[in-house]
Amino acid sequence: xxxxxxxxxxxxxxxxxxxxxxxxxxxxxxxxxxxxxxxxxxxxxxxxxxxxxxxxxxxxxxxxxxxxxxxxxxxxxxxxxxxxxxxxxxxxxxxxxxxxxxxxxxxxxxxxxxxxxxxxxxxxxxxxxxxxxxxxxxxxxxxxxxxxxxxxxxxxxxxxxxxxxxxxxxxxxxxxxxxxxxxxxxxxxxxxxxxxxxxxxxxxxxxxxxxxxxxxxxxxxxxxxxxxxxxxxxxxxxxxxxxxxxxxxxxxxxxxxxxxxxxxxxxxxxxxxxxxxxxxxxxxxxxxxxxxxxxxxxxxxxxxxxxxxxxxxxxxxxxxxxxxxxxxxxxxxxxxxxxxxxxxxxxxxxxxxxxxxxxxxxxxxxxxxxxxxxxxxxxxxxxxxxxxxxxxxxxxxxx
Amino acid sequence: xxxxxxxxxxxxxxxxxxxxxxxxxxxxxxxxxxxxxxxxxxxxxxxxxxxxxxxxxxxxxxxxxxxxxxxxxxxxxxxxxxxxxxxxxxxxxxxxxxxxxxxxxxxxxxxxxxxxxxxxxxxxxxxxxxxxxxxxxxxxxxxxxxxxxxxxxxxxxxxxxxxxxxxxxxxxxxxxxxxxxxxxxxxxxxxxxxxxxxxxxxxxxxxxxxxxxxxxxxxxxxxxxxxxxxxxxxxxxxxxxxxxxxxxxxxxxxxxxxxxxxxxxxxxxxxxxxxxxxxxxxxxxxxxxxxxxxxxxxxxxxxxxxxxxxxxxxxxxxxxxxxxxxxxxxxxxxxxxxxxxxxxxxxxxxxxxxxxxxxxxxxxxxxxxxxxxxxxxxxxxxxxxxxxxxxxxxxxxxxxxxxxxxxxxxxxxxxxxxxxxxxxxxxxxxxxxxxxxxxxxxxxxxxxxxxxxxxxxxxxxxxxxxxxxxxxxxxx
Numbered sequence: 106x107x108x109x110x111x112x113x114x115x116x117x118x119x120x121x122x123x124x125x126x127x128x129x130x131x132x133x134x135x136x137x138x139x140x141x142x143x144x145x146x147x148x149x150x151x152x153x154x155x156x157x158x159x160x161x162x163x164x165x166x167x168x169x170x171x172x173x174x175x176x177x178x179x180x181x182x183x184x185x186x187x188x189x190x191x192x193x194x195x196x197x198x199x200x201x202x203x204x205x206x207x208x209x210x211x212x213x214x215x216x217x218x219x220x221x222x223x224x225x226x227x228x229x230x231x232x233x234x235x236x237x238x239x240x241x242x243x244x245x246x247x248x249x250x251x252x253x254x255x256x257x258x259x260x261x262x263x264x265x266x267x268x269x270x271x272x273x274x275x276x277x278x279x280x281x282x283x284x285x286x287x288x289x290x291x292x293x294x295x296x297x298x299x300x301x302x303x304x305x306x307x308x309x310x311x312x313x314x315x316x317x318x319x320x321x322x323x324x325x326x327x328x329x330x331x332x333x334x335x336x337x338x339x340x341x342x343x344x345x346x347x348x349x350x351x352x353x354x355x356x357x358x359x360x361x362x363x364x365x366x367x368x369x370x371x372x373x374x375x376x377x378x379x380x381x382x383x384x385x386x387x388x389x390x391x392x393x394x395x396x397x398x399x400x401x402x403x404x405x406x407x408x409x410x411x412x413x414x415x416x417x418x419x420x421x422x423x424x425x426x427x428x429x430x431x432x433x434x435x436x437x438x439x440x441x442x443x444x445x446x447x448x449x450x451x452x453x454x455x456x457x458x459x460x461x462x463x464x465x466x467x468x469x470x471x472x473x474x475x476x477x478x479x480x481x482x483x484x485x486x487x488x489x490x491x492x493x494x495x496x497x498x499x500x501x502x503x504x
Numbered sequence: 505x506x507x508x509x510x511x512x513x514x515x516x517x518x519x520x521x522x523x524x525x526x527x528x529x530x531x532x533x534x535x536x537x538x539x540x541x542x543x544x545x546x547x548x549x550x551x552x553x554x555x556x557x558x559x560x561x562x563x564x565x566x567x568x569x570x571x572x573x574x575x576x577x578x579x580x581x582x583x584x585x586x587x588x589x590x591x592x593x594x595x596x597x598x599x600x601x602x603x604x605x606x607x608x609x610x611x612x613x614x615x616x617x618x619x620x621x622x623x624x625x626x627x628x629x630x631x632x633x634x635x636x637x638x639x640x641x642x643x644x645x646x647x648x649x650x651x652x653x654x655x656x657x658x659x660x661x662x663x664x665x666x667x668x669x670x671x672x673x674x675x676x677x678x679x680x681x682x683x684x685x686x687x688x689x690x691x692x693x694x695x696x697x698x699x700x701x702x703x704x705x706x707x708x709x710x711x712x713x714x715x716x717x718x719x720x721x722x723x724x725x726x727x728x729x730x731x732x733x734x735x736x737x738x739x740x741x742x743x744x745x746x747x748x749x750x751x752x753x754x755x756x757x758x759x760x761x762x763x764x765x766x767x768x769x770x771x772x773x774x775x776x777x778x779x780x781x782x783x784x785x786x787x788x789x790x791x792x793x794x795x796x797x798x799x800x801x802x803x804x805x806x807x808x809x810x811x812x813x814x815x816x817x818x819x820x821x822x823x824x825x826x827x828x829x830x831x832x833x834x835x836x837x838x839x840x841x842x843x844x845x846x847x848x849x850x851x852x853x854x855x856x857x858x859x860x861x862x863x864x865x866x867x868x869x870x871x872x873x874x875x876x877x878x879x880x881x882x883x884x885x886x887x888x889x890x891x892x893x894x895x896x897x898x899x900x901x902x903x904x905x906x907x908x909x910x911x912x913x914x915x916x917x918x919x920x921x922x923x924x925x926x927x928x929x930x931x932x933x934x935x936x937x938x939x940x941x942x943x944x945x946x947x948x949x950x951x952x953x954x955x956x957x958x959x960x961x962x963x964x965x966x967x968x969x970x971x972x973x974x975x976x977x978x979x980x
Contacts, residue, residue: 106608107622107682108615109913191615408934412906419909422614436902485891492894495901496878502889 109415112193115201122202125151126209131466134210137329138469142321144285145213145329152218156241194425196368200375200417207379208386211473212329214376221282222246222481223290225372226306226365230349239308245286247277247335255486257292258301262337264293271307271347273315273340281480283333284318287311291337295353302355306348315340326472367431368424370438370481374417377445377477381410384470388452391459399455406448413441432494439487442478449474522625522665522675602718603672603725605679607921616912622683625666629687632661633694641695644816645963648808649776650701655733658702663687664728667710672725676713681853681918684710684980685860685911692864693871696967697816699861700977704773704817707857707979708736708782711794715836715845720796724780736780739769739822740854740976749784749851749975752792754824756785762831765795765803765824771970773977775806775820782835783822784847784976792847794835803827813966850979852928853918857978859911859931862939862971866904869946869964873897876959877949896945903938910934915980936972943968 111119129151137145206214223244227236253259262275273293283289288310296303309316320334385406392399417437423430449471453460460467478484493503618626640654666683668674684706691699709728712721727734740749747753754767765785772781781797781804797804809821831838836845874897877888887893914927946961947954954961 106611106615106619107617107912108610108613108916109909110610110614110916112613114612191611191613191617193613197614404929405933405937408910408930411930412903412910412934415909415913416902416906418614419616419905422616433905436905439898440902440906488891488895488898491901492888492891492898495897496874496888496894498888498894502886503891503894504889 106191109418111201112197115193115198118198119201119205122205123208125154126205130206130209130213134213134329134466134469135463137212139328141323141328142331145216148213148217152220155217156219191422192425193422196371196421196424197418200371200421203372203375204379204382204414207376208383209379210329211376211380211477212327214379215327215330216282216285218285219243221286222365222369223286223288223308225369226290226348227308229365229368230306234345235308235348239288239310242287242310243282243285244288244290244308245280245282245333246290247280247283248292249279250276251278255483258304260292260294260304261297262291262293263297264295264305264307266295266344266351267341269344270341271344273307273309273337273342275337277335277337279322279480280333280335281330283335284321284331289316289335290348291335293337295351299353299355303353305351307342308346308348309337309340309342313340313342325475326469327476364431366481367429367434370434370487371417371420371424373477373481374413374420374437374441377441377474378410378414378417380470380474380477381413381441381445381448384449384452384467384474385410387465387467388456388460391456391465397455402451402455406451409444410448413437413444416440432491435482435487435490438482439484439491442474442487443484445474446478522621522662600718602716602721603669603713605667605669605676605713608678608682608916608919610920616909618682618686622686625683626686626690628661629663629690630693632658633690633699637691637694637698641698641816641960641963642957644695644698646815648810648815649818650698650774650816652733654698655701655735659731659733662729663703664706664709667706668713668725668729672713672721673729674725679919679921681856681915681980682912685856685863685915688857688860688978688980689864689867689908689911692861693868694864695816696861696865696964696970697814699864700773700814700817703857703978704737704778705734707738707854707977708780710853710979711738711782711835711850714850715794717832717835717837719832720835724796734779735774735777736782737772737774737778738854738976738979739772739781739783740851741770741772741974743768743770743821750792750847752784752786754783754785756787756793756795756834758787759828762833763795763829765797765827765829767824769822771809771811771814771819771974771977772822773814773817773819775808775822776818778806781822783824784850785824793845794850795829796833796835797824797827797829801827801829812969813963814970815966848925849923851975852914852924853979854974854976855928855932856911856914856918856924857980858971858974859907859914859928859935860980861978862935862968863904863908863911865964865968865971866900866907866939866942869942869961869968870897870900870904872959872961873900873946873949893949896949900942900945903941907931907935907938918980932972939968939971 129147133145133147137143203214219242221244223246226246227239227244231239248257248260250260250262252261260275262273262277265272273291275293277291280289288308291307291309292304293307294303295305315338317336317338318333319336322332322334324332385403389403392403416433420430420433420437423433449467452467453471456465456467459465462468482490489503492498493500496503636654636657640651644650644654665675666687667676667680669676688699688703691702705728709725712724716724740752742753744753752767754765754769756763756765765783767785769783772778779799781799783795783797784792785795786792799806803825804827805823805825807821807823809819811819877893877897878886880887888897910927910931914924914931917927918924943965947965950959950961953959956962
């Protein structure tokens with residue numbers, strides 16, 4: 106039965122997330138925007154709270170993301186209901202929770218301990234042993250290199266098997282939480298001649314000899330979150346630390362860790378929705394107080410945001426119900442991120458000087474929103490994914 | 505079909521009854537969907553078997569059995585003896601009580617899947633759109649009128665039965681906004697102008713179901729569920745720039761024995777043929793109300809108003825020069841302060857319906873440009889190998905899905921009986937903008953070929969301009 110309201114059972118979770126956003130994030134939002142690279146120790150308590158929530162079965166955490174395999178599946182015997190029951194699982198609650206957290210502060214939401222992108226990858230494709238060993242760590246994800254951004258097939262970091270160890274060499278940039286995390290999922294090639302099929306992901310614990318954080322970036326926004334450059338120089342890790350299979354299957358390029366993105370793109374879309382919602386709320390409040398009528402424009406922005414929100418919930422709902430969603434995940438990410446960027450910038454225009462000045466967080470949100478249209482696949486990459494699917498094109502045909 | 509029908513008898517719910525009746529007609533064969541109908545019914549049968557084991561639906565089953573034994577009593581079920589009705593439905597009641605639809609009770613889960621019976625309605629509408637509407641669209645656009653044969657064929661779909669309660673001769677138990685938007689999207693994908701002509705009477709029927717008195721329902725509703733297409737239209741939109749549908753300039757003035765209407769309405773579908781108009785007019789001091797205005801009303805002038813698009817709907821303008829209608833023409837009765845009629849909800853539900861039209865129209869464009877642009881070659885390869893083209897199509901698909909979700913959310917709220925004005929306002933602003941974008945990009949993607957009438961995209965361009973302009977005329 107078609108119903109697009111947020112299920113009541115999630116109300117307590119979302120109320121908690123909103124409490125955190127209002128009472129933990131907002132009060133320190135400007136502080137860590139100004140003090141870039143200072144560690145927001147206020148979040149340690151929060152992380153403990155979130156861990157508790159996750160153990161309790163619900164939580165706005167990347168860790169809890171996973172694809173339901175065959176939920177509702179193919180069983181259609183006479184005693185099986187013809188109507189599948191809609192499942193509202195971890196993907197939906199994570200997305201909804203993230204909207205609330207990012208409404209508080211998206212930089213801080215990105216640097217909650219133990220909620221890294223690497224945690225999502227581990228949850229998606231890790232073995233039981235790996236989850237045992239790394240499940241309670243904070244895991245960053247290192248993909249981008251100085252010469253390889255959107256084109257992750259062009260990465261030059263290599264992994265070579267030497268006896269019972271992998272030996273990793275290369276340079277990774279733009280590693281979110283790269284300094285603060287306890288481990289890093291590093292993407293590296295087993296054979297540079299074999300292209301993307303040879304690219305695998307490896308779990309590298311912090312403190313491993315040969316892996317060094319060499320630099321932290323100064324950024325336009327999300328300054329509360331650290332962005333690191335990491336150098337791997339003959340860095341040795343156990344053979345068991347590969348995520349997924351070590352086989353090179355040229356037919357299944359990027360399957361495996363790449364599929365993490367089907368689950369995490371809606372979460373980044375949710376971050377965009379949260380930032381945009383914060384801007385719209387504050388703008389509406391200021392304009393009301395000042396007696397300025399921009400109701401038509403505010404309604405237009407709200408409608409765009411609502412369309413983006415529903416696309417995001419759809420992608421998450423599909424994942425919860427075992428329906429392949431990589432098209433919808435990219436649609437949601439593309440729409441939510443561009444709406445958030447347009448909306449946060451437009452709000453500055455509507456409110457004017459007071460919003461452009463640091464008196465308000467509106468200028469910060471307009472800086473923070475930009476990254477959301479870039480990381481986890483830029484706008485243009487999402488459009489490629491969507492267009493190729495719709496038009497039945499290969500990446501060689503539509504480049 | 506015999507076994508299928510016996511399974512069906514065990515199941516309650518309006519669309520199921522619609523299926524039964526629909527399955528009994530020869531239309532499924534004409535549409536070539538007999539097989540899919542039966543497959544769907546098989547699933548229904550399995551569900552019914554489970555229902556029986558729990559046996560919670562006895563009253564509904566009893567009602568169905570009664571109808572089975574006395575089919576003729578269906579249209580007069582107001583006389584049905586008082587066996588316990590299901591908790592969710594308005595009981596078939598005394599003739600003095602109007603028949604209303606019960607709200608749908610939420611299952612408490614976010615869900616994008618239509619019910620199996622809604623899927624069936626959708627498949628039927630889709631097939632009809634492909635096979636009957638699309639081939640007739642070009643000619644109807646040129647003729648500035650719908651083909652009566654198409655309207656007659658549409659009546660065989662019995663769509664009105666989905667929105668008219670059982671006790672008033674239809675098959676609905678619960679509100680059917682979601683079912684309506686699913687059907688409207690498909691019809692609009694076939695052709696927006698014809699969809700408007702086909703669905704305009706459904707808007708009138710829905711208004712009577714929502715707001716009409718028992719007498720008004722008994723007089724008019726049977727016409728919508730009868731075998732012949734009954735042309736009728738809701739007149740809300742006014743000609744003045746920036747006019748607010750909630751503050752119509754068309755006024756109703758109290759005169760002895762009734763009301764005198766003054767003012768004008770614009771872009772009313774089926775104007776040439778409508779036998780009944782339902783007109784939103786302001787009663788000073790009491791706000792806007794709906795009035796039943798038969799075509800022959802003295803003081804009403806109907807003038808063809810051909811427009812840029814939606815030409816197949818036969819648009820007309822209405823002028824009221826002291827047009828007299830009797831007391832009982834006031835929809836819902838003389839209690840002018842009756843809180844039961846909220847014009848914002850009426851306008852909102854029309855916007856939801858127009859949102860569904862936008863989705864259908866944009867889908868027509870998307871479904872057309874994908875194969876066309878994949879086949880069209882320039883500079884030695886398909887033009888879809890270029891991002892400039894491919895990204896326009898990707899955008900179309902993204903915005904289309906966004907529109908659809910906004911429409912479905914608003915319709916689901918309407919089915920629950922929740923306020924819809926705000927959700928519908930979001931539908932209107934988003935669909936108004938994105939539907940036109942789809943229309944203009946559709947032409948752009950075909951280039952010069954899009955500008956000529958050999959392809960339908962120029963018509964969709966003209967039709968889709970209406971989404972941001974229309975008010976009323978349809979309801980969901």
